[in-house]
Amino acid sequence: MLKRRLIPKLQMKESRTGMSSRMVLVTTIRFGEAVEIGDPVSQAKIYEAQAADELIFLDLDASSDNRETMLGVIREAAEEIFMPFTVGGGVKSVADFRNLLLAGADKVSINTAAVETPDLIERASDVFGSQCVVLSIDYKRIEGGGYRVWTRGGKVETGLDPVRWAVDGERRGAGEILLTSIDRDGTRTGLDLELTRMVAESVSIPIITSGGAGVAAHFVDGFLAGKADAVSAGTYFCFRDENPMQTRSRIKNAGIPVRLHT
């Protein structure tokens, strides 16, 4: 039986000291100010030791200036960890896909560029296969009901409905959907189960949901009520009072299939 997945999310920003530049691990609340908390590759190794099912690396700067620094992190991670990982942030072209895949990424997520140039989904899935293309959708709930997709790190409202955008993304060739609730990011108040379930019921590709996981029960909710295939969390795992192994046993106790062996 296929297992539900727990996916730590490693959000990064560039940190410059003098001439040198490196990527640091950060957390955010509602996509606001980034707080530095450590080194991404060291943290990735910890997650591997804790048998996380996959990892997601996101470059929050999403600028072209730090591409080499970012690729360096990915190459280093690929040497150290033997588990699948997705990389995203600032991916704009088929060439960006290729560079990240050659550096060791298994999947690449696209967000802003997918909204602004939707045929990138088709082109990338045509060249690398759908399984490489993760459509990342950041969304906010709107007053009075409904949801809207936001791009550029939560700065630009697009007017798109996330459910319809997910359906369109699947039709164009995305192999997986990564949902992130901007309202709930870093708040530990629980996942947005309603939107997760709406998307899960509208597409046939796997759904990763994120934004708001604060206790193990939130993962259980995401799988059962949200019908997600995977739950991703950044803040939840970063502060180390919870790790994937402990969380896994609680999810298993709720009767959800998760990986037993590590």
Next chain:
Amino acid sequence: MTGIVDYGMGNLLSVFNAFEMAGGNAFICSRPEELQKAERLVLPGVGAFRDCMRNLTEKGFTEVLDDYVNRLCRPVLGICLGMQAMARRGFEGGEFRGLGWFDADVVRLRPSDPSLRVPQIGWNDVSWRTGSDLFGGLPQSCDFYFVHSYYMKCSDDRDVEASCDYGGEVTAAVRKNNVFATQFHPEKSQDHGLKMIANFLGWRP
């Protein structure tokens, strides 16, 4: 020395790193004439069947690979699309000829349970044939990492080394003479995957 065939289909670095970690002394084969240096060979691959076969043919690997398998008879490991390429035919976006080492077709996953999604992405437990050398030393029914929309359907059950359940039985690994291949990604399956790679490195078919 383990040769990793580079025919322009995906993430070789992960395979290379995993073989190095497992003590495989790996090198990348970008040209067909380099294949004969390899004591054993890995045919990796992600993407679409059609592109895979086209690249193998255009880069001149097809005949050299046949020779490697059938005349040199050295061990070969296929991974994911590299496994599917070994079938007689693939039906992804049309009908295409494969390498034909296995009497098998590559067909789309159609799980009987409608809640199961395609592609299958994630960890699934694998059951293998009793006494399989390649799964030796692994805990029974352990999980491996899969990511695929198509799978190899064998005409001859004897070729099936392992399977998993995804709304029906899905071929997880095949073996015939000196060729072994997995639908899952051992290079991405943490300790169990590295153990399987070590098994392949010690395999004397």
